[in-house]
Amino acid sequence: xxxxHLMAAVASGGKLAAGARIAGLGIYRPSSVVSNEEAAxxxxxxxxxxxxxxxxxxxxxxxxxxxxxxxxxxxxxKALADAGASADDVDVxxxxxxxxxxxxxxxxASVAAGIGCRxxxxxxxxxxxxxxxxxxxxxxxxxxxxxxxxxxVVGSERMSDWVDEGDRNTGPIFADGAAAALVLPGxxxxxxxxxxxxxxxxxxxxxxxxxxxxxxxxxxxxxxxTTSALQSVIDEACRRAGIAPANLKAFVPHQANLRxxxxxxxxxxxxxxxxxxxxxxxxxxxxxxxxxxxxxxRQAGRVHSGDPVLLFGxxxxxxxAAQVVxxx
Numbered sequence: 001x002x003x004x005h006l007m008a009a010v011a012s013g014g015k016l017a018a019g020a021r022i023a024g025l026g027i028y029r030p031s032s033v034v035s036n037e038e039a040a041x042x043x044x045x046x047x048x049x050x051x052x053x054x055x056x057x058x059x060x061x062x063x064x065x066x067x068x069x070x071x072x073x074x075x076x077x078k079a080l081a082d083a084g085a086s087a088d089d090v091d092v093x094x095x096x097x098x099x100x101x102x103x104x105x106x107x108x109a110s111v112a113a114g115i116g117c118r119x120x121x122x123x124x125x126x127x128x129x130x131x132x133x134x135x136x137x138x139x140x141x142x143x144x145x146x147x148x149x150x151x152x153v154v155g156s157e158r159m160s161d162w163v164d165e166g167d168r169n170t171g172p173i174f175a176d177g178a179a180a181a182l183v184l185p186g187x188x189x190x191x192x193x194x195x196x197x198x199x200x201x202x203x204x205x206x207x208x209x210x211x212x213x214x215x216x217x218x219x220x221x222x223x224x225x226t227t228s229a230l231q232s233v234i235d236e237a238c239r240r241a242g243i244a245p246a247n248l249k250a251f252v253p254h255q256a257n258l259r260x261x262x263x264x265x266x267x268x269x270x271x272x273x274x275x276x277x278x279x280x281x282x283x284x285x286x287x288x289x290x291x292x293x294x295x296x297x298r299q300a301g302r303v304h305s306g307d308p309v310l311l312f313g314x315x316x317x318x319x320x321a322a323q324v325v326x327x328x
Contacts (some may be wrong), residue, residue: 019189020143022136022328023085026078027179028071028156028281030060033287039172040318041321042165050172055258059175059283061160068100069107071178072156073114079152079180080115083328087116089184091148094138095124096131098316102120111154121148128206129254129315130196131155131287132179136311137321138195139183154180155288166216174215175283192241195233196321199225204284206316208243222318227257227263230314233322234268236293237310241324246270249307250297254314255289264312274302286315303327 035058036047040229045052050056062071072095080086093115095108108122127134132155137175139151150282165171202225206220238245245268253261265275276293285292288315297303307327314320 015146015185017144017146017185019186019191020140020183021186021190022181023184024079024081024083024182024326024328025179025291025298026075026080026082027177027295028074028078029177029292029293030062030066030071032061032063034059034061035290036172037164037259043168043171044166045172047169048155052172053171056173056283057275057277057280058075060177062158062176066158067177068097069114070160071176071181072107072111072154072180074298075156075178075180076111076115076152076154079182083151083182083184085182089150090115090117090120090152090182092139092142092151093117093120093122094151094153095122095323096127096135096153097124097157098126098131099157099159100124100156101161107156114150121229127287127313127319127321128317129256129286129289130313130317130319130321131310132290133194133313133323134196134319136181136183136191136292137196140191143183143185144328147186148165151183152180153183154178157286157288159284159286162208162215162298163317164212167214169217169219170215173284177282177285177288177292179288179295181291190326192324194321194323195236195240197233198320199229199318203316205318221261223257225318226260226314230320231264233311233320234264234310237312237322238317240309243308243324247271247308248310249276250276250303250309250327251312252276252290252294252309253312255282256284256315268310299326
C-alpha cells in the first residue's frame with residue numbers, strides 16, 4: 001500500500017451523490033453439481049419429493065478449494081469487469097454471509113485483498129438469506145452520503161458446511177455459490193429506499209444448533225410466515241420507490257422454495273412479470289441467492305437495462321429486506 005494510495009482512499013468520500021446504481025454484476029457457481037437422486041439418497045427421501053415440495057432439481061456444492069472468500073473474490077472480480085471498473089474504484093467491500101468457518105477474522109478484508117482493493121474498508125454482514133439485500137441498502141446509503149465512491153457487495157455462502165445431508169428439511173435444499181454487485185454514484189436514484197425489518201421472536205425457526213453444529217429449520221412455520229407476513233413488505237418497497245407493483249418488470253426473491261416464490265409473485269400481480277426461479281438449478285444459496293438469480297435473468301436477456309426490478313431477501317433472524325432497483 002503506497003502513501004498516495006492511502007491518501008486517495010481517505011479523500012475518496014465527502015461528496016453527496018444524486019443517487020446510487022448497480023453498475024455491474026458477477027457470479028461464481030461451484031463446478032460440482034449434485035442431482036436430486038444423490039441428494040434424495042442421502043436424505044432418505046424420493047427425488048420427486050424434493051422437486052415437488054421445494055422446486056429444486058439440482059444444486060452446486062463447493063469443493064475443498066472453494067471457500068466463502070475465494071468464491072467471493074471470483075464473483076467480485078467479475079462484477080468489476082462487468083462494470084468496466086477497477087479495484088481502485090472500490091472504497092468499501094461488504095461481504096454478506098452466514099457461513100464463514102469461524103467468526104474471526106472477517107471475510108471481507110480478505111476478499112478486498114484478493115481482488116486488489118486494499119486499503120478499502122471491509123466488513124461482514126450477517127442477515128442470512130436477506131444479507132445481500134441488507135448489504136445493498138447499506139451500500140446505497142454510503143454512496144449517496146458521499147462516504148464511499150464505490151461499494152462492492154458480495155453474497156457468498158458455503159452452506160454445505162452447515163447442513164446435515166441426512167436432514168430432509170435442509171440437506172437437499174441448501175447449496176453453495178457467490179454473486180456480487182458494484183454500487184457506484186449515479187445522476188439519479190437507481191436503488192430505491194429499502195423496506196426492511198425483523199421478527200426476532202421467531203428467530204429459533206432457522207438456526208445453527210449449538211449441539212449438532214448443523215442448521216435446523218422449521219420449514220412449515222417459515223413457509224407460513226413468508227407467505228402471510230411478508231406480502232405487505234412488497235407493497236411498502238414499491239411505495240417507497242414510487243412505483244405501482246403492476247409496473248414492475250421483474251421479481252427476484254430469495255430462492256427458498258418455489259411455492260413461496262409463486263405465492264409472492266401472484267401477490268404482485270404485474271402482467272408479464274418475469275420471476276426468477278434460479279432455485280431449480282442452484283438450490284438455496286442463502287445470502288448469495290438474490291444476486292445469483294438477478295444475474296441469471298440478466299444473462300438470459302429476460303431483463304434489460306433500466307427495467308424496474310424488485311429484489312426481496314428473507315430468512316433466518318427472522319429478517320427481510322426489499323428494494324426496487326433499475327437493472328444495470
